Structures are given as C-alpha cells and as structure tokens.
Amino acid sequence: MPYQWNQTRNGEDEACELRLWPHRSLPRRGFALFIVITCAMLTLPLYPLIGTVTLWGLLPFLLLAVWGVWAALERSYKDAQMNEELTIDREAVHLKRTNARGPVQEWDCESYWAKVEMHPTGGPVPHYVTLKGKGRQVEIGAFLSEDERKVLYGEIADALKRIGSPDPVGVG
Structure with a gap:
C-alpha cells in the first residue's frame, strides 16, 4: 500500500507517524520505454513514404502526438508529487498535506479530541x-483506493485509541 507507519517510543511516551503518497503504476523507467516504443511504432508507417513530400506532411502531426503523450504523462507525475504526513502522540495530532501545485496545508488538534470518521457515501469518493x-x-x-481507505480508517482509529483519544471513532 502506498503508505507507511513509523512508531517511536521514548520512555512512556509513544508516538506514531503515517506517511501517505499516491500510487505510481508507471515508474520512470517504464515511462521512457513507453515513449521509445511509441516513437518506433509511429515510424513504421513512414518507411514507405521516405523521399516523398507526404512524409513531411505527416511528420509534424506524429511528433505532436508523441509530444502530447509525453506532456500528459509528465503532468501525471507532477500531480503525484503530493504526500500527507500524520503524526499522533499523547499531546497532539498533526496532519500536513504537501500539494503538488499549491500551498502546504496543515491541521492539528489535541489528541484527546481527535476523531477519525469514515463516510461510506456522500463524500467525493466512497468510504x-x-x-x-x-x-x-x-x-x-x-487518493488511495477504496480498500486501502477502509484499512487506513481502522489503523488510524487503533493508533488514536492506543495513543491519545478515548473515543477516536465517528460514523459519518
């Protein structure tokens, strides 16, 4: 899953940190291979046209198509540069969201009052x-999948219960 828990213990104080990031289904190496294969496949119909004026008429459109695919995939990579960091300790709960394009957003609350809620319907995504x-x-x-959000909900509720909040669960 595209998140990771880290737990620390200093004497009686226990804290945990959760780091979440969007899943990348196409690594950079696969991206480069995809662009190379796309270029190779687009040149196949051009071989019979070598030495004709038609080649020069088609070439700009094929190059534009390759550039469009490259630009769309690059945009996807930039959008996925976001992450979220949740820190839970006895004193406070702190959430920091680093957006790909835009400001860093932060939220904090005393651990005693923090609650995690799952909204099966009515939100922008299920659960x-x-x-x-x-x-x-x-x-x-x-940005996680539905199944990952269900598991994440339980894990956050357990962490809040173990570390700080007496009633960490809410139902939306």
Missing part, C-alpha cells in the same frame, strides 16, 4: 476518511 477536531474536519488519503 471517505476524515479527521475531526478543533472545530474542523479534514480529509486524509482521498
């Missing part, structure tokens, strides 16, 4: 997970 406290409700892990 939407939110953290609630200090008069605000913030999303977490909306």
Whole structure:
C-alpha cells in the first residue's frame, strides 16, 4: 500500500507517524520505454513514404502526438508529487498535506479530541476518511483506493485509541 507507519517510543511516551503518497503504476523507467516504443511504432508507417513530400506532411502531426503523450504523462507525475504526513502522540495530532501545485496545508488538534470518521457515501469518493477536531474536519488519503481507505480508517482509529483519544471513532 502506498503508505507507511513509523512508531517511536521514548520512555512512556509513544508516538506514531503515517506517511501517505499516491500510487505510481508507471515508474520512470517504464515511462521512457513507453515513449521509445511509441516513437518506433509511429515510424513504421513512414518507411514507405521516405523521399516523398507526404512524409513531411505527416511528420509534424506524429511528433505532436508523441509530444502530447509525453506532456500528459509528465503532468501525471507532477500531480503525484503530493504526500500527507500524520503524526499522533499523547499531546497532539498533526496532519500536513504537501500539494503538488499549491500551498502546504496543515491541521492539528489535541489528541484527546481527535476523531477519525469514515463516510461510506456522500463524500467525493466512497468510504471517505476524515479527521475531526478543533472545530474542523479534514480529509486524509482521498487518493488511495477504496480498500486501502477502509484499512487506513481502522489503523488510524487503533493508533488514536492506543495513543491519545478515548473515543477516536465517528460514523459519518
């Protein structure tokens, strides 16, 4: 799953940190291979046209198509440069979301008052997970798959119960 828990213990103080990131189904190496194969496949119909004026008429459009695929995949990589970091300790819960394009967003709350909620319907995605406290409700892990959000909800609820909040679970 595209998230990782880290737990620390200093004497009686226990804390945990969760780092989430979007899943990348096409690694950079696969991206380069895809572009090379696309270029090779697009040149196949051009071989019979070598030495004709038609080649020069088609070539700009084929190059534009390759550039369009490359630009779209690059945009996808830039969009996936976001991540979320959730820190839970006895004193506070802190969520930091680093957006790909835009400001860093932060939310914090005392651990005692923090609650995790799952909204099976009504959110932007099914089984939407939110953290609630200090008069605000913030999303977490909306870019994860539905099954990953269900597991994440249980893990956050367990961490809150173990570390700080007496009633960490809410139902939306």
